[in-house]
Amino acid sequence: MSGREIRTMEEFAEAIGISRPTVSKYFNDPASVRKTTRDRIEAALEEHHYQPNIFAINQNRKATKCIGILVPYLSDPFFAEMVRLMERRCIDAGFWPVILSAHGEQHLENEALATMRSLRPTGALLAPLGRASDLKALERFARNVPTVVFDSNVPVGETFVGSNNFQSIPMIVDYLCRTGEPPCFMEMQPVNPNANKRRDAYIMAMEKLGYDPQVVRVEGSGWEFEQIGLELGGEMLSSGGFPSSTILCSNDRLAIGLIAAAFERGLRVGHGQGCALRVAGHDDHPLSRFTTPPLTTVSQDYMSIVNKSVATLFDLVESGERNQGNRTEILFDGKLILRSSA
Missing domain, CATH: 3.40.50.2300 (Response regulator)
Known part of the structure; x- marks a missing residue:
């Protein structure tokens, strides 16, 4: 296969002389294969410049490593900071965060939910638009995906985490x-x-x-x-x-x-x-x-809201249990910040 561009995982496995199931196992969880095999695969990735189709890999999994994060307005630094903290927590836990914004519009929030659902996420962290949201679309999504809602307390998902x-x-x-x-x-x-x-x-x-x-x-x-x-x-x-x-x-x-x-x-x-x-x-x-x-x-207690939202979602994912019909609310107190304006 020398000189050929490698396009698929099958071609990559054939080129490096390692079985396709072992290569697939490596991409699902590198630590699950022996170190000597892992070293061979990683050296071959460098040599052949092969980039696997992570989306396709996820679609073939029974449980993906994708966590969906949806906010109403990503350009707002408030939500950008919340998302930054959530993204970091997900990455550190070995998940693939996918971040989407509704841009303040219902039809874009619905499209974002549909896109997220197509990725077959392990779970989702949602800050809905609120009054402008399509509640039925949110309910349909949350019925199929373990969901924690934050910031905007719309009555969907297993848990709401926000400010008191x-x-x-x-x-x-x-x-x-x-x-x-x-x-x-x-x-x-x-x-x-x-x-x-x-x-x-x-x-x-x-x-x-x-x-x-x-x-x-x-x-x-x-x-x-x-x-x-x-x-x-x-x-x-x-x-x-x-x-x-x-x-x-x-x-x-x-x-x-x-x-x-x-x-x-x-x-x-x-x-x-x-x-x-x-x-x-x-x-x-x-x-x-x-x-x-x-x-x-x-x-608002950004860090506590983020940590509790993510930890609650991870608990839902790990347990495999859905507590729909027994929705909980977790509220954090605010802190007075005195500056010159008042």
Whole structure:
């Protein structure tokens, strides 16, 4: 076979004089073949520049080594960081992570689910769009694939892992009320269940402290949160539409846009003399410490959410048991992050 381009595993096995089943066994699990055989195969891979079709190998397995990861908007640094941590955990455990994004659109989320399903994954980690999701499509997927849902608590899969909004929002509301004018709450049209929970938690916390809740909703929708905060939040600043000089935003991305809008209007954000308003957010978005001024917020416990999501999925895969009908929810408390904006 000298001089021929090797295209298949059969041709590769014939060229190096090792049986096809042994070569296949090596690609499924290199440690499962003897070291001398492994060394021969790896030397031959280098010599012949052969690259096996991993997709085809996976399709022939009863249980693949593929883990699907789906998020609503991969360009958002929040989800990019979550995915980076999940990907690393999967790789370290010997799995092949496949990462897909819905780009904020239902039909793309459905296509991503179909693509993922075609790979016959061992399991999946899903952060659904939320309100825009096709619940039936998510349910069909989760019936066939062990699934852990994170961030957006859509009622599918075996387990949800996320943040305790009814702990984190009251914590920052209490801080803002103790240190200045009680906050109003700025939100946009909700895109996932977190938004509604945060509004409800704000109302509960304000009433518990003896203040009237003041919810301000701007009419923006979609996933361009910073643009909504900049444009529609800016319009509210110009019209005097905020009932308080302390503004708690539903998420950090809205707050980042609002801080930019204040800068455009010459309004100083922060504490002390000369400051026109305080702005706070939620999530500890990776860019929140780089705003001017840096954003006061509540951090989600990224590492705990990632570790628990991945560990829970691995337990499901290892046990082979599905606990559908007995879905569990695991929530992690947030931490107050004090910076100059509030």
